Amino acid sequence: MAAPMLSSRPDAAPAGREAEQGGRPAARPELHVVENPRHDVKASAAGNLERVIEWTRMRGTSLVHVVIAIVFLVATxxxxxxxxxxxxxxSFDSAKTQERIDMLTQDVQDDQAKLDSLVSSLPDKAQKMGMVPQQDSVTIDLNGYKPSKGSAQ
Incomplete structure (x- = not known):
């Protein structure tokens, strides 16, 4: 079987279509303006609803399906x-709580610093009051202890 010859003519039909067109070039389609039969640009909501109802009748789609879809979209x-x-x-509550936690943490740190300073100044205050540090450890031997008769046990 022989391969068809390619033609370089601009009016030549594609390969295998010479018989369909009868040897003459295909006619170009004519263009024409399509006008909108409804000229109202600012249609009312009732008019839009009528269009939706008409569209559902033409498309074969049930009005119930359209209403369900609209309700679903609104609910979503x-x-x-x-x-x-x-x-x-x-988020607002979390930020407020975090701010309160930060403030309380700062208060605890301030109180801890104040307590540390009081503990460190305690030996100086004791010396000013005339107290002296203990030199030896004191032990008490309770082996020979006998409670008095009037004391409660």
Missing amino acids: LLGTLMLRTQMVQN
């Missing part, structure tokens, strides 16, 4: 808004 939108609002509220 409201759910998203409520979730986002709750997340912002939780």
Whole structure:
């Protein structure tokens, strides 16, 4: 079987289509303007609803399906808004709680520093009062201890 010859003529039909066109070039389609039969740009909501109802009748889609889809979209939108609002509220509460924790931590650190300074100044205050550090350890032997008769046990 012989391969078809390629032609370099601009009006030549693709290979295998010479018989369909009858040897003459294909006619170009004509263009024309399509006008909108409804000229109202600012249609009312009722008009839009009528268009949706008409569209569902033409498409064979049940009006119930369209209503369910719209209700689902509105519920999803409201759910998203409520979730986002709750997340912002939780974030605000968390920041406020963290601020309070930081403030209390700072108060504890301040009190600890004050306690450390008081403990370190304790020996000086004791010496000013006339106290002396203990030199030897004191032991008490209770082996020979006998309680008095009037003491409660």
